[in-house]
Amino acid sequence: MGRRITGPRASTAFTTIDIDKPGKQNGFVMIPHSPHDDAxxxxxxxxxxxSNGKGPxxxxxxGNHGDEYEGPITIAELMRDLPADQVEGRLILMPSVNVPxxxxxxxxxxxxxxxxNRTFPGDPRGTMTQQISAFMSDEILPRGDAFIDLHxxxxxxxxxxxxxVEPAEDAELERKSIAANRxxxxxxxxxxxxxxxxRTATASAIASGLITVGTEMGGCGTVSIEALEICRRGVRNVLSHLGVLPGHTIEIRHENQKVLELPGxxxxxxxxxxxxFEGFHQKGREVRAGEEAGRIHCxxxxTRPPETLTYQADGILYGRRQPGRVKPGNCCLVVAAPYQEKI
Structure with a gap:
């Protein structure tokens, strides 16, 4: 039926396709699972x-997280629509890696x-999620030259x-990852x-020496028209940059990209x-440490007055909580600051 996985750590996983065979294939990684209703x-x-030719x-x-949709849509489209003769190298496409x-x-x-995304390098004898991340760590990442993780x-x-950009201790690897992000x-x-x-996918990819690109494409549990367009174009741009889609012309619309970091x-x-939670500001607004950011009502x-929250860093408002209902410790806002080093 499929190919048994025989990596460095014993696994019961098998595949319905040959990952190393030339041409175009779509199938499944099969991980035995014995719940109550399916022994x-x-x-x-x-x-x-x-797979075609000798490229990377x-x-x-x-689908690293199951409520993030632009990446899975983009990858599934490539699986269906991209002919093998347009590829120079190999694409390994996993649109819904965390399938449950x-x-x-x-x-x-x-x-x-x-x-x-907090289970790498996983455990091939662990729970289902740990077995999937072990498969990625043992069987997929070692085959790669580059990794695109769409969130x-x-x-x-x-x-x-x-x-x-996932930081790398290897300066040359980080330079290549930054170029791919551009x-x-x-x-x-x-x-x-x-x-x-x-314990994340991108940190594991960097540790494995792969050029790595991550994304954050909108959110709110919906499919953003703007973010999906950026994702579709961005993926093909990166594949062209890496030489895997030699017939595709890289399309640059953001000549002056902002370079930011999350300041700890x-x-x-x-x-x-x-x-x-009531937030006071829209995404993209410049904010200052100590400035009132929002408040929590009960x-x-x-009779209980609202509690006011303040920003802890200067920068721009990068992310906002979507649900209004919060509990202590929920992330309400995220600030990104200008990156301090030249990249």
Whole structure:
């Protein structure tokens, strides 16, 4: 039926296609799953390969979080529509890598409750989410030369469309990743380290030596017309930049891209109480540390006055919480500051 995975860590996963075979294939990664209603079933993760010629291998991942849609749409279109003879190299296409979350339209897996993007390098004998990230770590990333990880703000955030640089200790690798991010041509480039957390897909790709491009394409749990257009064009731009789509002309619309970074923990404005959050400013506005950012109301206790939140850093308002309802610790606002080093 398929090809058994025989990597450095024992796994029960198998594929319905040969990832290393030339041509165009669409199929599934099959991970055995034995819940109450299906004793010998599998979780099917869609995977496509378009391979032709001797160029680099580029891995495209969408659906890392299941409520982020622009990336999965873009990758699925490539799987259906891109002919193999237009490719010079290999594309490994995974539009809904966290498939239980994608089917449910939520950030985390409905099987084990885990955030896929905090489970790398995974565990081939662990929970379903850990097995998927182990497959990515052991079988997919080692085949790649470059990695494109397409995210949006999901259900809880509305973010300025941007490409994302994962910091690298290797200066040459970071230079190549920055060049690929410039080719993506989002309105802004943002350097995001996730507060040093290395359990993410992009951190794992960088650790594996892959040129890496991330994105944040809008959010609000919807498909943004603007962000989807940026994503479609940006992906083809990067593939052309890397030499995989030699017939595609790179289209640059943002000659003066803003280069930003999240300035550590001060980037975030967190809820301090249970209630409803009222933000004071729109995305893209310049803000200052100490400035009032919003307030939290408690409508079910009207005698309690609202609590006011303030920004902790200078910069621009990069992301806003989408749901009004908040609990202590929820991320309400995100500030991005000008990147301090020349890139």
């Amino acid at each position: 010998w079933g599998v979780t099917r993760i869609p995977i496509g390969v378009i 291998t580029v891995i495209l991942e969408g 979350a994608a089917i449910a339209g939520q950030r985390t897996s409905t099987v084990d409750g885990l955030n896929f 949006s703000g999901g259900s809880s955030l509305d973010i300025l469309p941007s490409s994302v 080719a993506f041509d989002a309105p802004a480039i943002v350097v995001i380290s996730n507060l040093g957390d290395t 923990s001060k980037a975030f404005v967190y809820a301090t109480m249970d209630g409803v 409508p079910w206790d009207p």
